[in-house]
Amino acid sequence: MDGKPLDNDLSGVVEADRAHVWHHLVQHAGWTGPEPKSDPRIIVEGKGMRVWDQHGKEHLDAVSGGVWTVNVGYGRERIANAVRDQLIKLNYFAGTAGSIPGAQFSEKLISKMPGMSRVYFTNSGTEANEKAFKMVRQIAHKRHGGRKHKILYRDRDYHGSSIAAISAGGQDQRGLQYGPFTPGFVRVPHCMEYRAQWDLTGEEYGQRAADAIEEVILAEGPDTVGALCLEPVTAGGGVIVPPPGYWPRVQEICRKYDILLHIDEVVCGVGRTGTEWFGYQHYGIEPDFVTMAKGVASGYAAIACCVTNEKVFDMFHEHPEDPLDYFRDISTFGGCTAGPAAALENMAIIEEEGLLENTTAMGDYMLDRLHALKDKHAVIGDVRGKGLFLGAELVADRASKEPAEEKMVQAVAADCNAQGVIIGVMNRSVPGLNNTLCYSPALIATRDDIDQIVEATDKALTKVFG
Numbered sequence: 001m002d003g004k005p006l007d008n009d010l011s012g013v014v015e016a017d018r019a020h021v022w023h024h025l026v027q028h029a030g031w032t033g034p035e036p037k038s039d040p041r042i043i044v045e046g047k048g049m050r051v052w053d054q055h056g057k058e059h060l061d062a063v064s065g066g067v068w069t070v071n072v073g074y075g076r077e078r079i080a081n082a083v084r085d086q087l088i089k090l091n092y093f094a095g096t097a098g099s100i101p102g103a104q105f106s107e108k109l110i111s112k113m114p115g116m117s118r119v120y121f122t123n124s125g126t127e128a129n130e131k132a133f134k135m136v137r138q139i140a141h142k143r144h145g146g147r148k149h150k151i152l153y154r155d156r157d158y159h160g161s162s163i164a165a166i167s168a169g170g171q172d173q174r175g176l177q178y179g180p181f182t183p184g185f186v187r188v189p190h191c192m193e194y195r196a197q198w199d200l201t202g203e204e205y206g207q208r209a210a211d212a213i214e215e216v217i218l219a220e221g222p223d224t225v226g227a228l229c230l231e232p233v234t235a236g237g238g239v240i241v242p243p244p245g246y247w248p249r250v251q252e253i254c255r256k257y258d259i260l261l262h263i264d265e266v267v268c269g270v271g272r273t274g275t276e277w278f279g280y281q282h283y284g285i286e287p288d289f290v291t292m293a294k295g296v297a298s299g300y301a302a303i304a305c306c307v308t309n310e311k312v313f314d315m316f317h318e319h320p321e322d323p324l325d326y327f328r329d330i331s332t333f334g335g336c337t338a339g340p341a342a343a344l345e346n347m348a349i350i351e352e353e354g355l356l357e358n359t360t361a362m363g364d365y366m367l368d369r370l371h372a373l374k375d376k377h378a379v380i381g382d383v384r385g386k387g388l389f390l391g392a393e394l395v396a397d398r399a400s401k402e403p404a405e406e407k408m409v410q411a412v413a414a415d416c417n418a419q420g421v422i423i424g425v426m427n428r429s430v431p432g433l434n435n436t437l438c439y440s441p442a443l444i445a446t447r448d449d450i451d452q453i454v455e456a457t458d459k460a461l462t463k464v465f466g
């Protein structure tokens, strides 16, 4: 809407929303009752890096649609056109059959993922992870008499919102009140050097954190562990970039104990970390499963993928005469053609506009600016990130690293918001440690956009912490 105020009165929409929409991750109390304290926010329109709300107020979106999704920015007509054309031609057929965009997108995606070969379409990150979990369980039954069924996950990681995915979740607050959980998921320690569990630094810390995974495997019994599921860079758990030395050891351990490696690229995937298409590709890892969702079509259509290598795929057609010997799974909306049609255009935009390179350059610039902010504000204990995927952890005391009070961290995000810059903040995730501000602007971000984001944060920190 080019910054012009809205002509239309949207109060009816606000009231309909207040009365009937159950928002995600939100306490509704402030919006309801005879005298509501505030209105739900309605996002009406988006263009590039910016969105406009029901009041016509412009916001610079530093979180790509709130949850690391709109990687190529808003208002991309060519994606809309590709989706429209495809919907008119064929909107849907179940994934038992193929589709033209499904095959073309798979080929394109795999061309960016050496070592991987098969794309299983689903419609959310949770579901993509669930598919990988099911494949691991089925492999355990087919090959190991059901024994090698345990799936390891890491403290502070997140893999989705279903009961099974929460069972594989390392963010304890997300699980509160939702148990009992699915058995067979086992936690390994996090690898966040800023809050190190061992008195080591750099590569030594990284190797130690990976060794801790091996300790869990040995305690559980290697013949019971089927897979290890990790985020390449932990997102909602506090933007945790694994230290040097970590990934080579992780890969070594998986090979040693014949454990399948599942990398959850739901946030990092499709350019977010810069230079490479996927986060794991920075570290030379050879995964067995790669799951992805948010940035795959930048939110222009719902699409998620569970990608496997041929080794995994081959395990599902060894005995065709056995009626159970294939992946007996379906995702109804995995057959929607809008997803791969949008995803193909999304990848083309990233290539044609050099967005992987822009992400690296702008990510480095933003990291430098956040470091400068840390020099100015003692409340910033740590700044970290990769590409346009950054976090600033706030502490009450730098020496003790006591986390800043959650309410005050939230107040910083709220103040940025009032200034017209939407930033993220850890939300009911890690008990006592929801103290990291999160940034994930679209991959099209410019220096001016980043300056605006950092300056809003600077002002908000001054206001909230003095």
Ligand SMILES: Cc1ncc(COP(=O)(O)O)c(C=O)c1O
Pocket: 067, 123, 124, 125, 126, 127, 129, 158, 159, 160, 161, 231, 235, 236, 264, 265, 266, 267, 293, 294
């Ligand atoms: C790393 C990671 N995995 C999985 C998911 C779940 O994705 P979805 O919300 O599409 O189910 C998320 C969502 O934030 C995520 O951050």
